[in-house]
Structure formats: C-alpha cells, structure tokens
Amino acid sequence: xxxxxxxxxxxxxxxxxxxxxxxxxxxxxxxxxxxxxxxxxxxxxxxxxxxxxxxxxxxxxxxxxxxxxxxxxxxxxxxxxxxxxxxxxxxxxxxxxxxxxxxxxxxxxxxxxxxxxxxxxxxxxxxxxxxxxxxxxxxxxxxxxxxxxxxxxxxxxxxxxxxxxxxxxxxxxxxxxxxxxxxxxxxxxxxxxxxxxxxxxxxxxxxxxxxxxxxxxxxxxxxxxxxxxxxxxxxxxxxxxxxxxxxxxxxxxxxxxxxxxxxxxxxxxx
Numbered sequence: 001x002x003x004x005x006x007x008x009x010x011x012x013x014x015x016x017x018x019x020x021x022x023x024x025x026x027x028x029x030x031x032x033x034x035x036x037x038x039x040x041x042x043x044x045x046x047x048x049x050x051x052x053x054x055x056x057x058x059x060x061x062x063x064x065x066x067x068x069x070x071x072x073x074x075x076x077x078x079x080x081x082x083x084x085x086x087x088x089x090x091x092x093x094x095x096x097x098x099x100x101x102x103x104x105x106x107x108x109x110x111x112x113x114x115x116x117x118x119x120x121x122x123x124x125x126x127x128x129x130x131x132x133x134x135x136x137x138x139x140x141x142x143x144x145x146x147x148x149x150x151x152x153x154x155x156x157x158x159x160x161x162x163x164x165x166x167x168x169x170x171x172x173x174x175x176x177x178x179x180x181x182x183x184x185x186x187x188x189x190x191x192x193x194x195x196x197x198x199x200x201x202x203x204x205x206x207x208x209x210x211x212x213x214x215x216x217x218x219x220x221x222x223x224x225x226x227x228x229x230x231x232x233x234x235x236x237x238x239x240x241x242x243x244x245x246x247x248x249x250x251x252x253x254x255x256x257x258x259x260x261x262x263x264x265x266x267x268x269x270x
Contacts, residue, residue, distance in 0.1 A: 005019075005022055011038050011041040012038060012097065015101065015105065016105045019109060020109070022109075023108055023109035023114070029222060030113060032102070032116050033117045034119070035098065035119040035159045035163035036119060036163075039094065039154050039157050039158070042089060091160075095162045095163070098163065102166065103170060106176060113216070113221040115212055115221065116171050117167075117178070117179040117211075117212055118164045118167055118180050119159065119181075120181050120182055120184065121158050121185075121194070121198040122191065122194035122196065122198060123146060123147075123148065124189055125191070125196065125249070125253055126255070127144055127145070127147055127153065127156045127197075127253065134251075144255065156197055156252060157197070157198075177215050177218075177221070179208075179211050179215045181211055191256060196245050196252075202231035202238070203231070242263075246258075246260035246264065247261075
C-alpha cells in the first residue's frame, strides 16, 4: 500500500483497473487525477504497439539531440480519424466512457480513503491548425494559436471542461472529496507552471499535492495535517526534464520550444 500507482499515458480504463485493485487492499489515501489521456489513447492504443526492432532503434537514436529535434519537427498532429486510425468516437462518447469508468471506480472504492481532483492545463500553449503540418499552419496565417481552456482539443491531447463537470457530478453523487485546483493556474503564464500542454512543473505539482492533502485532512481521511512538501529533484534532473520537454513542445509550438532551448543554452534553469 506504500506504492505509487501513477504512470504516464493512462486513461480512465487503466485508472479503473489500477484503482479498483488498490481499493481491495488497505490504503492510506487513493488520489484520482486523470482526464487528458482520454484523447491521447484513442490514437496510441488503436494503432497498436510498434515492432520491438523499431522501438529499439528509436530508443538508440533518441539519445541524439539532432534526431529528437527532427522527429519532433516532422510530427504531424491531426484530428481526422481516417488519417491516424482513431476509432470513430465523438467527444461526447469519449466523455461518456470517462464518466462510466470513474463511476465504476468509485463504486469499487466505496468506503475507502479516496480523493478526486480536478484537472488543469496550460491554456497558453499554441498548436498547429487541425490537420496541417507546422509549415502549413505557418503559411496559413502564422503563429500557433492557443486553444482556449473552454474547448476540447483532440489533436493536442487535452480534455475540455467537460472532464471537471463530470468530476463535480460524481463527487456529489458518491459524496467523495473533490480538490478544486483550477485557481492555481489563474493569473499566471501557463508556460511558467507546465512543462508542456498539461504536465505540471515541480512547483505546481507541490501545490496540487498540498491542496489534495489538506482537503483529505479536513475530511478526516488523513489523521495529521500535511507537512511541508518540497520537490526533491536535483538541478541536473530539472535541466534534463527541461531539455526533453523543450523538444516535445517544438512539435506543437516551435517558437516556445526554441525559446526554452535558448534559455537552457543561456544558463539552464533555476
């Protein structure tokens, strides 16, 4: 029960499986923070796993900065299911699947120490036009415009406000605590708070964790108030993460991605 079951690229199907398994055993606290990957996995899981040889080659080439830059720059995000092999699911169907999976999880975890959290995202990160490459987007009008936080963005793998609406509904229905983290991103540049479109930097991770732990204590789930939470990442780890995320951002918002690379070249991160 001391293990952290969080992992990258999990959607609500995975969260249901892991969370339900966790709730069969004694837990100090189960936290559910999920939503954006509902759209990521429509594409990734349907396309299947690449051959082992291709994975090995990509992993070896990925050690070289030039390869990562080319790989990111040539990526072509698109929304059309006919192009990428996505199943024909509408946004409404995706959100319905999310709600049903979370409902099943809360049913399986009834009476267990569980807290839900609203999900937040970087509303300032730009994206190419739907169905167009970076070059085509630039020629169409220049600039990579941010997608408003009130919009669902399938091609940038970011959920819309429907996710938080579902969380509010289920939290009330099952009488479970819901941490509202949306105020943590108000009035601050999204690029200061997030590594990319939705993954928080350490400072925001700490703020989210503190918000959840405080709520759990207030609701009697945690017997002691949360202590001071600090990031344990070293400067080297932060710089490595900054470099990796900068290359990732390049494929969506080249101007911001190159700005981050320039910042690293000019003295790293603090």
